[in-house]
Amino acid sequence: MSTVETTADAVVEELRQVVRGPLVGPDDPGYDEARKVFNGAIDRHPAAVVRVADVADVITCVDFARRHQIPLAVRGGGHHGAGFSVGDGALVIDFRGQRSTHVDPEAGTVQVDAGCTWGDVDHATGAFGMATPSGFVSTTGVAGLTLGGGTGYLTRHFGLTVDNLVSADVVLADGTFVTASATSHPDLFWALRGGGGNFGVVTSFTFACHPVGEAGEIVGGPVIYDLADTEEVFRWYRDLMPGLPDELNGWIAVMGVPSAAPFPEEMWARKVCAIVWCYSGPRERADEVLAPVREFGSPLLTGIQPMPYSVLQSAFDGLLPSGLQWYWKADFFEEIPDAAIATHRRYGERIPTPLSTMHLYPISGAAARVPEDATAFAYRRGGWNGVIAGIDPDPANLAMVTAWARDYWEDLHPTSAGGAYVNMMMDEGHERVRAAYRGNYDRLVEVKRRYDPYNLFRLNQNIAPD
Template identity: 65%
Template sequence: MSTTPADATVTGLVNPYEELEAQLRGYTIKPADPAYDEARAVYNAMIDRRPAVIVRCADAADVVACVRFARQHSLEVAVRGGGHNAGGLGVWDDALVIDLSLMRSTTVDPANHEVRVDGGCLWRDVDHATVPFGMATPSGFVSSTGVGGLTLGGGVGYLTRLAGLTVDNLLSADVVLADGSLVTADAEHHPELFWALRGGGGNFGVVTSFRFRCHDVGENGVIIGGPVFYDLADVGEVMRWYRDFLPEQPGDLNGWIGVTRIPSVPVFPEELHDRRACVIVWCYTGPHADAERVLAPIREFGNPLLVGLQNLPFSALQSMFDPLLPSGLQWYWKADFITELSDEAIEVHRKYGEAIPTELSTMHMYPISGAAQQVAPGDTAFAYRGGGWAGVIAGIDPDPAKAQLISDWAKAYWEELHPTSAGGAYINFIMDEGPDRVRAAYLENFDRLAQVKAQYDPDNVFHINQNIPPAAE
C-alpha cells in the first residue's frame, strides 16, 4: 500500500502512520490511496464518511496496536466488521477505522457442536463451515451480514424460536479492551463483560473472535422453507391468522412476516412482478417425516399468490435474499419492538403497504419467541424477552435521487405505527436516533450496562456506536 501522507490529527511526521505500520501484519489505507473510496464504503450507500486511516487488521495483535496508537495520538476509533450497520457506524470522519475484514477464519468442532469465528467473518462464512456438518448457529436473515455487529446487538434470526438469539449461544469472546489489553470473556472470566457483550453492542471493546454453540438443523442441514406471498388486500386476514398461529407452534417452525412488492426477478412468475403483497418466509428445521403435518395449516390457509416452500440447505435460505440486496443500495431504517400485533397496527401496515415507494422498500417483523423467551430479561444485555417481534421499516432503492422519497415513507410509516409498539427497538435496526432511543432498547438493563462501561471503557473510547456512556462515579 502507498505511504502517501494522510490528513489526520497525528502531526510531525512525513508519514504520520509509519509508527503504526511497522507493528502491523495487515496494512493501512489512507485518503490518497487508490483503494480508499472502496474501503470506506459501507453497505448503506447513504453513508459517505472519510476516515483519516483504515487499518486492515490481520490478527488480534494488529487490533491491539491500533487501539494503543489511537489512544496515544487522541484519534477517534471506529470498528468495522461486515459494514452492514444501518447507520454506517463502522466508519467515521477523521477516525482510525479498525477494519476486521481480513480476519475471516472459522474452526468447527463437530463433536462438541461448537464453532470458533474470527471477528471479521460474515455469516456466510460461518454457514459454509457448519452446515455441511448438519449444524448452524442462530444468526440473522441475510448471509452477507457481519458476525460481530449482529452478535453484539443480540442476533434475531431464523433459528430464534428453536435455539434462542445469537447471544444466547455465545460461549466466549476474545476482546481487545480500551486500554489495549486482550482478554477472553466467558461465564467464568470477566463475567460482567461477557454479560454486556451479549446485546450491548460495540461499547466494550473490539471482539477479535467468538466461540458459539451450534445446533442440529433439519436433516443433515437441509430444512424446509421459503416465502409464501398473499395479495396485499388480504393483509388483515393474513396477519390476524399469523399472530395467533405462530406462537402456538413448536420452536422448530419459524416465520417472519412483512409487506413488500414482489421482486421483478426470474424466480417469481412475471405476472407477479412488482405486485404489492404480504409475505411470510417460513423455516422448518424439524424432522422431515413430520413436515407434512406441521406445514399443512400453512399450505391450507387463505389464497396465496405463490407458495415457495421447498427443501433446501439452511445456508440457501440464509442467503436467499442476498442477490436482491447487494452492498451499495440507499437504505433508511426505522424500527420498534412489537409485543402485540393489534388490529390498529394491521391497518397501518395495510395503508403503508399500499404506498410502498420503490420495489425494494419493505417492512419486516421477526419473531422473538420460543427459545428466546426462555431466557430472563436480565440474563443478557438483550432485554426484550416477552415474546413478539423485532420490526423494521426499510426504505431501499439503488438511486440516490430517491433517498428522500424512501426516507419520508419510512418515517411516516413509523410515526403512525410507533404508538402500537413496545417503545424500544432492536439496537441493530436503528440509525442515529439519539440517546433516548438507545436507553429504550435496553429497558432495566441500561444502568447495569453503564456500570460495565465505566469499568471497561471509562473514557468512552468506543463511542462510535449506539453509545452507552460510562456511569458517573
C-alpha cells in the same frame, strides 16, 4: 498544507510503520473502496483504514487511537444501516481479512473470526448438518449481528445468537486481551450479549451450533398473498404464532415481489403481503407442522420446499447488494393489534420503491424463555423485532424512501413496546439507546465504566460511562 493536516498525516504514517496489515490512507490507492460500507448513503472519510493481520494489530490500533485521541471505528461486515464502522477522521480497524472458522463437531461449537459473514459460518457448519442461530441475510457480518443480539430464522428453535455465544476474545480499551465467558469476565460477557461494540474489540467468537432439520436441510420458503388480503393474513398470523412449535419460524412482511427468478415475471414489483417460513425440526413432522400454513387463505405463490438452511439464509443476498441507499426505522412489538395491522396495510399500499419493505421477526419460543436480565438484550416477553426499510439504488430517491419509513414508523410506534433492536436503528440519540435495553441499561453503564471509562468505543449505539 495546514499544521493540523501535517500532524494528522504524520500520525497516520507513524501507525503505518507499526502494523503488519496494510494501512489505507486518504492519499493511497483504494481509499474510496476501503471506506465504503453496505449502506451506500453513508459517505465518511476516515483518517486511516487498517486491514488488521492479527490480534497484535488490533492491540496496536486500540493503543494508538487511545494515545492520540483519535476516534476509533471497528468494521466486521460493515452492514449496519447507520454506518458506524466508518467515521470522519476515525481510525478504522477493518477485519475483512480475518475470516477463518473452525468447527468442533464433537463439542458442537464453531470458532469464528471477527471478519466473517454468516455465509462463512453457514458454509463451515453446514458440512456437519449444523447451524448457529444468526440472521436473515448471509452477507451480514457475524460481529455486528452478534453484539446487538441476533434475531433470525432459528430464533424460536434455538434462541438468539447471543444465547448461543460460548465465549469471545476481546481487546479492551487499555489494550489488554481477555477471553469473556460465563466463568471469565462474566460481567463483560453479559454486556457483550446485546450491548453492541461498547466494551471492546471482539477478535473471535465461539458459538454453540445445533443439528438442523434433515442433515442441515430445512423445509421453508415464502408464501405470498395479495396486498388486499393483508389484514386477514396478519390477524391469522398473529393468532397462529403463539401456538406453533419452536421448530417453525415465520417472518411477515409488506413488500414488493422481487424482480428476479424464481418469482414469476408477471408478479415482479407487485405490492404484496408475504410470510417466509422456516421449519428446522425432524423431517417426519414437517407435513404436520406446516399443515396450517399450507391450508390458509388463497396465496398468489407458495414456495415452501426442502432446501439447505444456507440456501434460505442467502436467498435475499442477490437482491440486496452492497451500495444501495438505505434508511431504517425499528421497534420491538409485544403484540400486533388491529390498529397496527391497518397501518401495515395503509403503508403497504404506499411502498415507494420495489425494494422498500417492512418486516416483523418473531422473538418467541426459545428466545422468550430466557430471562430479561440474563443478557444485555432485554426484549424477552415474546413478540417481534420490527424494521421498516426504505431502500433504492438511486441516491436521488433517498429522501423519498426516508420520508416513507419515518412516516410509517411515526404511525406504528404507539403500538410498540417502546424500544428497538440496536442493529436496525439509525443514529437516533441517547433516549432511543436507553429504551433499547429496558431495565438492563444501568447495569450496562456500570460495565462500561469498568471496561471503557473514557468511552473510546463510542462510534456505535453508544452507552456512555457517565
